[in-house]
Amino acid sequence: RVRHVRRYREIAQVLLKHGFGHLVDLLELTPFLSLPRRLLRREVAEGPPLTMPEHLRLAIEELGPTFIKMGQILSTRPDLIPPNYLAELERLQDTVPPFPPEAAREQIERELGHPVESLFASFGPQPIAAASLGQVHRATLPSGEAVVVKVQRPEIERVIEVDLEILFDLARLAQERTPLGEAYDLIEIVEDFAATLRGELDYRREGRNADRFRRNFADEPALYIPQVYWDYTTRRVLTLEEIRGVKINDIEGLDAAGLDRYRVAVNSTRIILKEVFEDGFFHADPHPGNFFVMEGEVIGAMDFGMVGYLDPRTKESLLRLFIVAVQRDVEGIVDELLRMGVVERGVERWRLERDIQRMLTKYYGLPLREIRAREVVDDITPVTFRYRLHFPSELWLLAKTLVMMEGVGLQLAPDLDVFAIALPYVQKVLQEMSSPWAMAERFLKGATDLADFLLLFPKQWQRLVDRIEGGEFQVVVRSEREEARLTQWSRIANRLSASILIAAFIIGLSMLLPLIQASRWQGLILLLILAGFISLGFLVLWLLVSLRGPGRR
Structure with missing residues (x-):
């Protein structure tokens, strides 16, 4: 701290000015105040009084880029932040005055090792956009290509590292002194944020994201991803092909250019659906300033610093949640939330089911095309906070992305039916989930996990015996008769032997599966595997029955 x-x-002064004196005391910041607290009272603004969530947003914006980025991350955690504060955090503005063009030129020359005049045929002195981490200049390459050069703000890394060090210190105090610290690992949250922010400071990562999007959409003409010029790109400088068009939410501009707004809306919807359902990799900052409509209703994308990932398991869980929600199966929804690990232990299930039922009642009988993502997210948010539902942050990032894209789509075409466009994508994923190979893969994974457990059990059992013999803890066994005890141990040994045999059987069958396509005896091998799985089913059934038999203790 010194x-x-x-x-x-x-x-401390910013927090006190905005009415968060209790936080100043809680986080032991009072000694840092250079003036008495009475001289640092909240300023009285003109107009209607601000709410505390509004003061929090203004305080964060005043504290600079690190805290703005932290606020944006927290806006994806409705389990941590009350709904009224969450709404304000979503409004955080990452806009700051540009830094001098001379500093931008010095940064480019330092990173690329040559004078700007030899690197570019022309270089725009004034930035066309500026944010907390960097700013963007227009330029022309010696070969004639028009480009945009994103330059990192000088010394921003040092500023951020200082702020991260302070955030770790404040998180440690909050962990010890607040109820939030009892429910969450606040230090781990700051660690995750630090990793995310440091990743954003490496512009090469953004360039790789752009390349990945281009590969994913190589066969999709509706989206255009600018080329990355890697010879002019480093950790602190990113050079991209310049794309020009009409901003996607500029309705008058689109009409003046003769562009079909409905087709633009359909294209933008198809793009996000492909990202989610097919690629599992999506643009997580889809505000209108990052998308331009080009000739032929092609959408050009910019700014690939913030992206989201969805693994196959999460996608399957989302689809199952969607299906049980459409069926109004409240118990099924809670079961899926438990399966996802979203619900904490000890939650009162009947209360959670009651609140979910109330939420679903609102949409009963409503056609899917009339349901809005913004409204659904707003309804889910208070339930998430009330029951501390730990949805993966990627899902909230996805929810914000869908809400933004839905808003743009409805601006372009108010009668847009998103669900009708999404239906083919959902059907395709459901078919993939229910295909024989997908089922076999899931069964094989489960069988392999079971086999690993059964094979490791003897070693774990031996370790347990060694610890008992070493006197690390005591085991008290009460038995009526010695003969009964020996009989019980005999049964345990028999079941253990059977379990190991089943594990070996599973591994043997799993080794046969890859031979189905590689061998000309596909039918015979498939028959053997089928017979093996049937035999395995009987063995597992026998083992389960024996475990539930009268000999179990």
Whole structure:
């Protein structure tokens, strides 16, 4: 704290100015105040009084880029943040004045090792966009291509590292002194945020994201991804092909250019659906400034610093949730949430089911095309906070993305039926989930996990015996007769032997599966595997029955 006294003082003064004096005391920031607290009271603004969530947003914006980014991350955690504060965090603005063009030129020359005049045929002195981490200039390559050059703000890494160090210190105190610290690992949350923010500081990562999007959409003409010029790209400088068009939410501009707004809306919807259902990799910052409509209703995308990922398991869980929600199966919804690990232990299930039932009643009888993502997210948010539902942050990032894209789509075409466009994508994924190979893969994975457990059990059992013999803990066994005890141990040994035999059987069958396509005896091998799985089913059934038999203790 001594090394960063000035920054601690600035944080304390901003918090106190916006009415968060209790946080100043809780986080032990009072000693850093250079003036008495009465002289740092909240400023009285003109107009209607601000709410506390509004003051929090203004305080975060005043504290700079690290805290703005942290606020944006927290806006995807409705289990942590109350709904009224969440709405304000979503409004955080990452806009700051540009830094001098001379500093941008120096940064480029330092990174690329040559004077700007030799690197570019022309270089625009004034930035066309500026944010907390960097700013963008137009330029022309010696070969004539028009490009945009994203330059990182000088010294921003040092500023962010100082702020991250302070955030770790504040998280440690909050972990010890707040109820939130009892329910969450606040230090781990800051660690995840630090990793995300440091990743954004590496512009090569953004370039790789752009390349990945281009590969994913190589066969999709409706989306255009600008080329990355890697010879002009480093950790702190990113050079991309310049794309020009009409901003996607500029309705008058689209009409003036003779572009079909409905087709643009359909294309933008198809793009996000492909990202989610097919690629599992989506653009997570789809505000209108990042998308331009080009000739032929082609959508050009920009800014690939923030992306989201969905693994196959999460996609399957989302689809199952969607299906049981459409069926109004409240118990099925809670079961799926439990399967996903979203619900904490000890939650009162009947209360959660009651609140979900109330939420679903609102949509009963409503056609799917009339259901809006914004409204659904707003209804889910308070339930998430009330029961501390730990949805993966990627899902909330996806929800925000869908809400933004839906808003743009409805601006372009108010009668757009998103569900009708999504139906083919959903059907395709459901077919893939229910295909014989997908079922066999899931069964094989489960069987392999079971086999690993059964094979490791003897070693774990031996370790347990060694610990008992070493006197690390005591085991008290009460038995009426010695003969009964020996009989019980005999049964345990028999079941263990059978379990190991089943594990070996599973591994043997799993080794045969790859031979189905590689061998000309496909029918015979498939018959053997089928017979093996049937035999395995009987063995497992016998083992389960024996475990539930009268000999179990």
